[in-house]
Amino acid sequence: MAVTVIFLGPLRDLAESESIEVAGPLNWEGLLAAVGPEVSDQLQQERVNVACAGEVLSDKTALNAEDGDEVALLPPVSGG
Amino acid sequence: MAVTVIFLGPLRDLAESESIEVAGPLNWEGLLAAVGPEVSDQLQQERVNVACAGEVLSDKTALNAEDGDEVALLPPVSGG
Amino acid sequence: MRDVRLLTEAFDPSALVGAFTTANPGLGGVCTFVGEVRSDTDVEALELSHYAPLTLPSMGELADNAFARFDLMGLLMIHRVGQMHPGDPIVCVSAAARHRRAAIDAVDFCMDHLKAAAWFWKREKRDGEWNWIEPRSDDYADLARWA
């Protein structure tokens, strides 16, 4: 078991992957280090959100994912 | 041939008639006299419009209907 | 595609809107409003009267104004006259556009004008008695938004 990091929308292209597995626990610094420089740059922009275990974090820098959690990286949305 | 005065909506109930025939030419004073006191009271309210020959008059007191014209008395509307 | 009609008989809004949508290929969105005679009240019947020399021409002008004001591809505007019963459609306005804002705003605009500025008079029957309905003050306030 590990933390699964999911890349959504255009972040998937940047990451060249749908998801990666990272050993838990995973905090904000660990996430930035794990996703590579391009996604890391995006993640630090305010308009990119992070969800952990199905909840969007109000403060993504407070990330604290345990093994088994799914962490989703959510770029700006465009529906309809 | 005469001027036909048409009562629309609630004015029809007040006039107890759908229309009346009045000898032309018919001006504003003639119209007020022809329609009876109840409709005459309504007609003098700003929210009641008058059309002559298919055109709503911007100044109803300038009415000048000829024989053969249709004059329509238009109370406040309620569609949809 | 522009379709403005005054109908004296019952109509099926979904059939009209389906045909209207098909007639506007390339659209981004269609907004539709259908108004019906409410059936949760004690209204037994509703009657809409009109004045033929003015009513349909004024609906045509309203459609022209909507086309001038919003970036539309098509506009459908159907209004019943005559006697109707609870559940019957009274009015159907549908607007097709490249972008949703134009479609939604055009429907809003047309409905406000049909409610409070088109040549219709409405009365309803309750307990066997007919009573004329005037626009609600809300309807005048809605209309004033477009001035």
Next chain:
Amino acid sequence: MRDVRLLTEAFDPSALVGAFTTANPGLGGVCTFVGEVRSDTDVEALELSHYAPLTLPSMGELADNAFARFDLMGLLMIHRVGQMHPGDPIVCVSAAARHRRAAIDAVDFCMDHLKAAAWFWKREKRDGEWNWIEPRSDDYADLARWA
């Protein structure tokens, strides 16, 4: 009547709206918006992706907010995901209410939120190449009207 769905296959908005209208007896009006993949451009295909743990729950919250904010009898909210082609319906929102203002405003509100504040990501294919679409600045401005 509340019906919120995420669909992976093509759907027929008129059939859904017909059933929805029937399921809300007593309504005064129904407003519906249907968004389609535009076919007047050189877009060959459109793909909408979502994030299952968030997308449908957030549509449910949006429906709750619409019910709290507007005097509604019913709300239908359907959104496609997956790959679509020009002319395919993407989204359908329909609101039933006693009065038209609530129905029209609820559709407007839900569409603005689905466009710029729901968990969807859109990309389109032109000349064989996929490109991600961000909301237009108009979409953010529309959303800000409800804040």
